[in-house]
Amino acid sequence: MSLRYRFIDLESIADASELLRTIVPPASDMQRFALIGQPLVPFQRVVEHLRGIGAQTLLLQDSVRDPDFLAEHEAFYSKQHRVISHLCSRLHAFAAPMRAQVEGEALGARAVLDFLDNLAEPSRQYLGFVTFRPLRHAPVGASILIPAHVCDVTCHECFPVHIAGKDFQVCGTPYLQQDNAVGACAQASIWIALRTQMKRVGNTAYNPADLTRAATRYVALDRVFPGRQGLVIEQMLEAVRSSGHDPLALTCDPTPPSMSPTAAQVIEQAAPYIESGLPVIATLFPTSGGHAVVCIGRQLVAHPAVDTTRIVTPLGIRYRPASDWVDALIIHNDNTGPYLPITSGDPLQKDYCLEHAKNLIVPLPEAVHMTAKEAEQAALKALAFSCVVLSGYDTGKPPRLTPEGDIVLRTLLVRRHAFRRWALNDEELDPALKDWYRTIELPRLVWLVELHDAALFDPRNPGNCSRIGEVVLDASADTLHGDVTLAARLSGRVLPTYSVPQGLLVLDYGSSVVLLSTGAPGKTLTIPWE
């Protein structure tokens, strides 16, 4: 049996083509394909990313039975006359420098094991893996690499990796290049979104072939395999639904309809889900044709990128969403590469930009009946209710529906346990409030709408204290026909010219109230999932 592992010194590799020559056998199909200049854009981007995250040593593992490729092979390649291997290669990336190459198989194996066994701080040195399918048109298979900027990427998960008996872990967002014989960008996007949530939701690991079959179960507009014709959005929703998620489909079409939505509108719609760690599939329609990408993070800026301040007319509340502080989304694009920014651009050009967005599809966990925007609307109503009750403590002034300053709303879907843990650990929370939040009855998932003082808000700094209240909403409630507000807390700072208590908590759908002794601004909740 030959040695399955081989070191590659990334420092000594000049470019993606050289790395490809090092990985695949000389004169192979894939190599010829690369050498005649066919674009291998995702592969090139992966190599750039490996350098960006500080990879120095690559450990190439041969004869990998990758479950996703095995399923693709079974669905399509096993039925072809020409033999296509079912085995993949896998590149493991390490930040540690490479040891000197050792000649001879026994010595080589020893060197690999010594490297793995003697890694100092293995959790910091291991940067993830890239799977290589034996396919010249789509080499990058199921891969997980850490992001270059951890703070930007909110939709990620930690996955265990086992190499030669050693346990490693990689925290990142799974990535896959579309193999358009088995599934196009739609399936790749759904795969990325579902695989990221698999551990949290406890789902099966759906592979691209499963997703293609699920998508075409009821609406097949052409052959199932090869699936180069792509999917219609209706089929994508069916694939998401069959995986046990609720496919929330949002339209990006502006009102009144015009040529395309603005980047700020798309960011605002996607941001609450991305903040919640939920990947958002965006369908883009440039003039060259429809494409799907997965939004997995956002780039925050110190000062608002846009000003979308608005006043809710009947209530008079002046507010802006936290997405004003976002200038780009981070996407996994199966045909260009992982962890790429998408920003505002010219919708008439072929380069993907936010203005190309037509729909957003969010694979929600079960029993989230309220959208983020509906939650925001309900929170504004709860804010008005609480303001009136709070202002009632100053009998010398008329009751007020609105805070006196500008408010920033940061909306995210939070798991009950994460909310309680945040309450336990937040140092600025009033002690009585802490106790209430830790003990009140809550559904499995809540929409948390944080209310921030716009003058203090800086989302880039999680230690910044600008939160002057929050509204906790039942995510399973129906905003149109039901009580939704579980708790609403306001600091007395929202009414600085009124003589009111330090803070007030309204509980149980507006049926009881608790006076709080502190109202100091607090931090944001940063971990919505456990």
Next chain:
Amino acid sequence: MPIIDAGALEFVADLARPMVKQTLRAPGQAVQIPEQLSAKLNELLSNAMLDDVLALRERERTVPVENLRLTVR
């Protein structure tokens, strides 16, 4: 729709008075909001926001059928 003016909230002061006194005596404890106050205030706010609620549903959730048949690849 015009902004709700303070006159529409005149009922609050009288109804809230006993609750305000009770909470000041027992900070940290839950005190019942008078049912009439809660109901009237909720009704006022819900009615004021109904158009917005319906408009949001229409704007956000109505994915045109022709969009559902768009192909991505």
